[in-house]
Amino acid sequence: MAGKQIPREISEAVYARDGVCLSCARPDARQVHHRVQRRDGGHRLSVCIWLCLWCHGDVHANPAQSRMRGMIVPTWADPLVIPVKTIWGWRLLDDNAHYTLLQPAEALPIIEQEGLMF
Ligand SMILES: [Zn+2]
Numbered sequence: 001m002a003g004k005q006i007p008r009e010i011s012e013a014v015y016a017r018d019g020v021c022l023s024c025a026r027p028d029a030r031q032v033h034h035r036v037q038r039r040d041g042g043h044r045l046s047v048c049i050w051l052c053l054w055c056h057g058d059v060h061a062n063p064a065q066s067r068m069r070g071m072i073v074p075t076w077a078d079p080l081v082i083p084v085k086t087i088w089g090w091r092l093l094d095d096n097a098h099y100t101l102l103q104p105a106e107a108l109p110i111i112e113q114e115g116l117m118f
Helices: 007-020 053-059 063-068 103-111
Strands: 029-036 050-051 084-086 089-093 099-102
Touching: 007 029, 007 050, 007 053, 029 053, 050 053, 053 099, 089 103
Parallel strands: none
Antiparallel strands: 029 050, 084 089, 089 099
């Protein structure tokens, strides 16, 4: 059972990997966004990303659009399989604070196959 508090080693690893808001590159007002609801996904590094306060609000205000960007991963999908669309392009995150860049032609079929399109 994942606690509400994000372990410090997780937030430090997310910060070291992302550094700025992944959606708009703002360096300040950072928050840890959970792509999977905490009670289902815990604080895994494939789940946690840095977003600024404003982009974080946008993600939760527009859940359908956020699923298409991999910002929100439903419980039926695996965050290790679902790439996230950042300001620098699509990234596939692992649980070791690394990521792989994907081309849109690689990322979009995954989003579609996993049922994350409208
Ligand atoms: Zn932002």
